[in-house]
Amino acid sequence: MKAKRVPRALREQQMLDAAVKVFSRSGYHAASMDEIAEECDVSKPMLYLYLGSKEELFAACIRREADRLIARFAEAADPSLEPGDQLFRGLTAFFAFVAEHRDSWIVLYQQARAQGEPVVAEVAAARAEVSGAVTTLLRRAVREVGGDDVPGPRAGEARPDRGEAAAMAAIITGAADALAGWVLDTGPEAAEESARRLMSVIWIGLEPRLRGARYGG
Amino acid sequence: MKAKRVPRALREQQMLDAAVKVFSRSGYHAASMDEIAEECDVSKPMLYLYLGSKEELFAACIRREADRLIARFAEAADPSLEPGDQLFRGLTAFFAFVAEHRDSWIVLYQQARAQGEPVVAEVAAARAEVSGAVTTLLRRAVREVGGDDVPGPRAGEARPDRGEAAAMAAIITGAADALAGWVLDTGPEAAEESARRLMSVIWIGLEPRLRGARYGG
Amino acid sequence: MKAKRVPRALREQQMLDAAVKVFSRSGYHAASMDEIAEECDVSKPMLYLYLGSKEELFAACIRREADRLIARFAEAADPSLEPGDQLFRGLTAFFAFVAEHRDSWIVLYQQARAQGEPVVAEVAAARAEVSGAVTTLLRRAVREVGGDDVPGPRAGEARPDRGEAAAMAAIITGAADALAGWVLDTGPEAAEESARRLMSVIWIGLEPRLRGARYGG
Amino acid sequence: MKAKRVPRALREQQMLDAAVKVFSRSGYHAASMDEIAEECDVSKPMLYLYLGSKEELFAACIRREADRLIARFAEAADPSLEPGDQLFRGLTAFFAFVAEHRDSWIVLYQQARAQGEPVVAEVAAARAEVSGAVTTLLRRAVREVGGDDVPGPRAGEARPDRGEAAAMAAIITGAADALAGWVLDTGPEAAEESARRLMSVIWIGLEPRLRGARYGG
DNA sequence: TATGAATGAGGGTTCATTCAT
DNA sequence: CATGAATGAACCCTCATTCAT
Numbered sequence: 069m070k071a072k073r074v075p076r077a078l079r080e081q082q083m084l085d086a087a088v089k090v091f092s093r094s095g096y097h098a099a100s101m102d103e104i105a106e107e108c109d110v111s112k113p114m115l116y117l118y119l120g121s122k123e124e125l126f127a128a129c130i131r132r133e134a135d136r137l138i139a140r141f142a143e144a145a146d147p148s149l150e151p152g153d154q155l156f157r158g159l160t161a162f163f164a165f166v167a168e169h170r171d172s173w174i175v176l177y178q179q180a181r182a183q184g185e186p187v188v189a190e191v192a193a194a195r196a197e198v199s200g201a202v203t204t205l206l207r208r209a210v211r212e213v214g215g216d217d218v219p220g221p222r223a224g225e226a227r228p229d230r231g232e233a234a235a236m237a238a239i240i241t242g243a244a245d246a247l248a249g250w251v252l253d254t255g256p257e258a259a260e261e262s263a264r265r266l267m268s269v270i271w272i273g274l275e276p277r278l279r280g281a282r283y284g285g
Numbered sequence: 286m287k288a289k290r291v292p293r294a295l296r297e298q299q300m301l302d303a304a305v306k307v308f309s310r311s312g313y314h315a316a317s318m319d320e321i322a323e324e325c326d327v328s329k330p331m332l333y334l335y336l337g338s339k340e341e342l343f344a345a346c347i348r349r350e351a352d353r354l355i356a357r358f359a360e361a362a363d364p365s366l367e368p369g370d371q372l373f374r375g376l377t378a379f380f381a382f383v384a385e386h387r388d389s390w391i392v393l394y395q396q397a398r399a400q401g402e403p404v405v406a407e408v409a410a411a412r413a414e415v416s417g418a419v420t421t422l423l424r425r426a427v428r429e430v431g432g433d434d435v436p437g438p439r440a441g442e443a444r445p446d447r448g449e450a451a452a453m454a455a456i457i458t459g460a461a462d463a464l465a466g467w468v469l470d471t472g473p474e475a476a477e478e479s480a481r482r483l484m485s486v487i488w489i490g491l492e493p494r495l496r497g498a499r500y501g502g
Numbered sequence: 503m504k505a506k507r508v509p510r511a512l513r514e515q516q517m518l519d520a521a522v523k524v525f526s527r528s529g530y531h532a533a534s535m536d537e538i539a540e541e542c543d544v545s546k547p548m549l550y551l552y553l554g555s556k557e558e559l560f561a562a563c564i565r566r567e568a569d570r571l572i573a574r575f576a577e578a579a580d581p582s583l584e585p586g587d588q589l590f591r592g593l594t595a596f597f598a599f600v601a602e603h604r605d606s607w608i609v610l611y612q613q614a615r616a617q618g619e620p621v622v623a624e625v626a627a628a629r630a631e632v633s634g635a636v637t638t639l640l641r642r643a644v645r646e647v648g649g650d651d652v653p654g655p656r657a658g659e660a661r662p663d664r665g666e667a668a669a670m671a672a673i674i675t676g677a678a679d680a681l682a683g684w685v686l687d688t689g690p691e692a693a694e695e696s697a698r699r700l701m702s703v704i705w706i707g708l709e710p711r712l713r714g715a716r717y718g719g
Numbered sequence: 720m721k722a723k724r725v726p727r728a729l730r731e732q733q734m735l736d737a738a739v740k741v742f743s744r745s746g747y748h749a750a751s752m753d754e755i756a757e758e759c760d761v762s763k764p765m766l767y768l769y770l771g772s773k774e775e776l777f778a779a780c781i782r783r784e785a786d787r788l789i790a791r792f793a794e795a796a797d798p799s800l801e802p803g804d805q806l807f808r809g810l811t812a813f814f815a816f817v818a819e820h821r822d823s824w825i826v827l828y829q830q831a832r833a834q835g836e837p838v839v840a841e842v843a844a845a846r847a848e849v850s851g852a853v854t855t856l857l858r859r860a861v862r863e864v865g866g867d868d869v870p871g872p873r874a875g876e877a878r879p880d881r882g883e884a885a886a887m888a889a890i891i892t893g894a895a896d897a898l899a900g901w902v903l904d905t906g907p908e909a910a911e912e913s914a915r916r917l918m919s920v921i922w923i924g925l926e927p928r929l930r931g932a933r934y935g936g
Numbered sequence: 937t938a939t940g941a942a943t944g945a946g947g948g949t950t951c952a953t954t955c956a957t
Numbered sequence: 958c959a960t961g962a963a964t965g966a967a968c969c970c971t972c973a974t975t976c977a978t
Contacts, residue, residue: 073958097314101952111960113954122952156501232482235467239486242463243456250455254448265449267500269456273490283484284373290941290977317968328943333970507937531748535973545939547975556973590935666916669901673920676897677890684889688882699883701934703890707924717918718807724956724962751947762964767949 080118082108087119088129092171095179096126096187127190133172134194140165141201151209152275156267158205159244163259166248177245195241203237210278236277240270297335299325304336305346309388312396313343313404344407350389351411357382358418368426369492373484375422376461380476383465394462412458420454427495457487514552516542521553522563526605529613530560530621561624567606568628574599575635585643586709590701592639593678597693600682611679629675637671644712670711674704731769733759738770739780743822746830747777747838778841784823785845791816792852802860803926807918809856810895814910817899828896846892854888861929891921 074082086108090099101122105112119125144161145154166173176194210233247266251257291299303325307316318339322329336342361378362371383390393411427450464483468474508516520542524533535556539546553559578595579588600607610628644667681700685691725733737759741750752773756763770776795812796805817824827845861884898917902908 076958079958095314097312100950102950112952113960114958116953117959231471234471235464235482236486238463238467239460239483242466243460246455246459246462247452249459250452254451264499264501265452266456268494268498269453269490270460270486271490271500272493272498273486273488276489277485281485281489282481283369283488284481293940296941318970319968329969330943330971331941334941339969510937513937529748531746534971536971546973547939548937550974551938665905668905669898669916670920672897672901673894673917676900677894680889680893680896681886683893684886688885698933698935699886700890702928702932703887703924704920705924705934706927706932707920707922710923711919715919715923716915717803717922718915727961730962752949753947763948764950764964765962768962773948 076118079110079114083110083115083119083125084129084132087125088133088171088175091126091129091179092174123187126187129175130190130194133169133176134197136169136172137162137165137176138197138201141198145201145205147208151205151212152267152271154205155202155240155271156263158201159263159266160259162244163248163251163262166252167256167259170252173248178249199234199237199241202240203233206233206236206278236274240266243270293335296327296331300327300332300336300342301346301349304342305350305388305392308343308346308396309391318342340404343404346392347407347411350386350393351414353386353389354379354382354393355414355418358415362418362422364425368422368429369484369488371422372419372457372488373480375418376480376483377476379461380465380468380479383469384473384476387469390465395466416451416454416458419457420450423450423453423457423495453491457483460487510552513544513548517544517549517553517559518563518566521559522567522605522609525560525563525613526608557621560621563609564624564628567603567610568631570603570606571596571599571610572631572635575632579635579639581642585639585646586701586705588639589636589674589705590697592635593697593700594693596678597682597685597696600686601690601693604686607682612683633668633671633675636674637667640667640670640712670708674700677704727769730761730765734761734766734770734776735780735783738776739784739822739826742777742780742830743825752776774838777838780826781841781845784820784827785848787820787823788813788816788827789848789852792849796852796856798859802856802863803918803922805856806853806891806922807914809852810914810917811910813895814899814902814913817903818907818910821903824899829900850885850888850892853891854884857884857887857891857929887925891917894921 083104087099087104090104090107093099094103101112101115104125105115115125119128140161141158145158147154149157176191244266247262251262300321304316304321307321307324310316311320318329318332321342322332332342336345357378358375362375364371366374393408461483464479468479517538521533521538524538524541527533528537535546535549538559539549549559553562574595575592579592581588583591610625678700681696685696734755738750738755741755741758744750745754752763752766755776756766766776770779791812792809796809798805800808827842895917898913902913
């Protein structure tokens with residue numbers, strides 16, 4: 069109860085920790101500033117002094133956790149590897165992150181996606197960054213595999229275009245997201261195992277796809 | 286002010302329509318009963334008289350929309366077809382539903398997943414029903430493809446077990462979910478096209494997978 | 503559900519019955535017109551058509567039950583008896599009434615006394631009528647016992663004046679009231695027994711009092 | 720608008736003061752939290768922050784006022800006195816309390832008795848404590864007067880039993896209650912005068928009664 | 937005679953946010 | 958650096974009451 073003097077930088081981290089915990093537990097709207105303040109043993113005025121407002125606080129959470137996640141993914145997906153391995157390692161890092169930072173992931177993916185208006189922007193940006201990394205990876209894969217420039221899929225030609233890379237990235241991140249949720253609900257398993265599960269479904273199909281193969285040929 | 290007499294059964298549908306619209310726009314918590322009442326030109330007491338409470342109203346929305354979606358999917362995924370076609374038609378129906386009932390889908394998938402506690406159950410149930418249909422489909426596919434009984438993947442054997450069918454269903458619905466979101470953000474395209482996109486990624490890989498092939502050998 | 507045509511006079515009684523039941527159960531404010539309408543299987547508009555408003559409905563209840571109670575008391579307290587017997591019989595009738603018409607009594611005494619403003623008048627009037635009967639009885643007793651005219655108690659003289667008769671009536675009705683409540687809480691006993699209990703406390707003291715004896719005198 | 724800083728302990732008392740005033744004026748149900756908040760120049764959230772809810776606020780009022788009343792009574796009814804004096808002094812204290820704390824008494828006795836369900840418990844408990852004090856006093860009186868053990872009144876024997884002591888306590892408190900109301904309605908008089916009035920009716924009869932005399936015996 | 941459909945108004949409760957210390 | 962005290966604004970819900978049939 070007696071508030072020990074704590075330097076600002078540290079306090080802010082404690083606040084973000086508490087906020088992530090509470091946001092993940094109750095969702096953005098249902099979470100209350102009282103709850104968060106209590107969780108980190110600080111009075112509400114401090115919260116406002118340091119983080120500005122509920123919305124800004126939430127945005128700060130999103131930013132910090134997204135940065136952490138992206139760092140993990142980027143670090144693992146060494147660009148010197150070939151695309152398949154890159155993706156596999158990246159996904160492994162992702163599942164490891166989810167297991168370690170359960171709350172962070174819940175806020176990023178489950179809670180955040182939903183809200184109306186004010187909050188959406190932050191999360192959309194964070195998510196875009198993540199799937200942007202995957203998109204980049206896929207584009208490189210296409211180039212390496214196919215060689216020449218890539219026309220759209222609609223015109224009858226086979227190889228995927230830029231837009232389609234984004235669609236695939238959406239599919240992959242969505243699938244990873246869902247699988248992470250499934251693992252969290254079902255019981256833990258090694259991050260590598262989850263990554264392999266996912267790769268087994270998508271990559272075997274994705275590789276030929278990158279060469280132009282399509283379902284319904 | 287208006288007070289046009291409308292029979293109960295009809296009014297309830299109007300109310301659900303309005304509620305779906307508002308919930309999809311603002312999310313469960315941010316949506317207010319006033320907003321919903323205004324949206325369907327009815328006073329709040331009528332909402333409460335017919336639908337009971339905000340929570341019950343939300344549950345009724347979820348139920349109605351989930352039933353619609355499941356009906357569409359089930360109707361399309363004719364069990365007499367072979368598994369690949371079944372899934373393709375089912376997904377096509379799904380994407381068509383999302384395009385037609387944008388709000389319904391948003392409530393079911395985007396808004397619903399997030400909330401803390403009270404609402405989650407309804408949505409979880411609805412989602413379970415959907416991915417349950419896919420799981421069933423995959424199990425049948427495994428049987429048809431593999432012939433004999435199916436051991437687990439952890440023990441070193443190759444073919445996916447029952448739990449893994451659920452994981453795959455999660456992956457597929459998650460991927461479909463994400464792709465639907467991408468289509469909604471990016472601009473419309475034919476439902477068949479989206480389904481083909483998705484099948485191109487997952488089915489080409491899934492079929493060998495059903496026979497026991499795995500990534501990373 | 504199908505409303506059988508019922509003549510107005512009868513319906514009104516049914517409504518009052520239901521209202522008494524509900525008012526006694528929940529109190530004036532907490533009772534809702536819906537509850538009452540449902541209790542007597544009639545639609546709310548009928549309630550309003552016949553009884554006017556919640557307040558009027560309550561007043562009608564009070565009036566009817568108070569009249570019943572007063573009739574019982576008056577009938578029993580035969581003025582040809584001597585005062586002690588008169589009171590004893592009156593009280594016996596009162597306790598019998600309470601036992602038979604539990605709800606009526608609760609509304610009259612427990613619920614009714616409390617409310618703020620609008621309702622109070624009706625109840626005050628009814629109660630005044632009851633204790634008025636007792637006051638009359640006591641005045642006659644004083645006359646019979648004492649003979650001559652009665653000065654006030656403040657001037658040093660002994661015999662009770664008119665005001666004091668009212669005070670005594672208040673004491674007696676209050677005591678009867680409390681004892682009735684006690685009996686209701688504790689378990690039933692014969693009305694005569696209750697009356698005797700009460701008389702044993704008050705009358706033995708009251709009789710000398712009527713002659714001018716006082717405590718601390 | 721005002722926002723004068725007042726320490727919590729004090730504010731709580733102000734709130735209880737205001738609440739007692741308003742509850743006594745309008746009754747539990749009819750009283751609104753807005754009214755109470757306005758009465759003590761505080762915003763509603765403060766009320767809720769400090770006292771929890773309307774029900775808890777009411778309970779707190781009851782508790783505080785009941786404690787005050789009981790303290791007054793107990794302090795006056797010095798157990799070293801003989802029973803009659805004890806009761807006389809206790810009643811005097813009671814009537815003094817009623818005159819001084821009109822609202823408190825109204826809440827305790829008039830308003831509180833009535834309500835449906837939630838509130839009843841608190842008041843019942845408080846009232847039980849009061850008449851418990853009287854019961855104790857009567858029991859001691861019985862012992863002092865009668866000497867030996869006390870059988871029930873139903874079996875033909877004369878002296879009152881334990882249950883009957885409670886009945887008598889109910890009678891006495893009910894009578895005091897009623898007389899207090901009468902005094903409040905009629906105009907003030909000295910507390911001693913009221914107590915003497917009441918003793919004159921009940922004690923002269925009660926004393927013989929304690930020895931076994933009965934009406935109609 | 938009888939009712940399903942409808943509402944204005946208000947009550948209890950909570951929340952994000954800010955002073956004054 | 959830190960907080961207890963305070964509030965405007967909403968939100969969910971319910972009620973007494975009335976049309977239109």
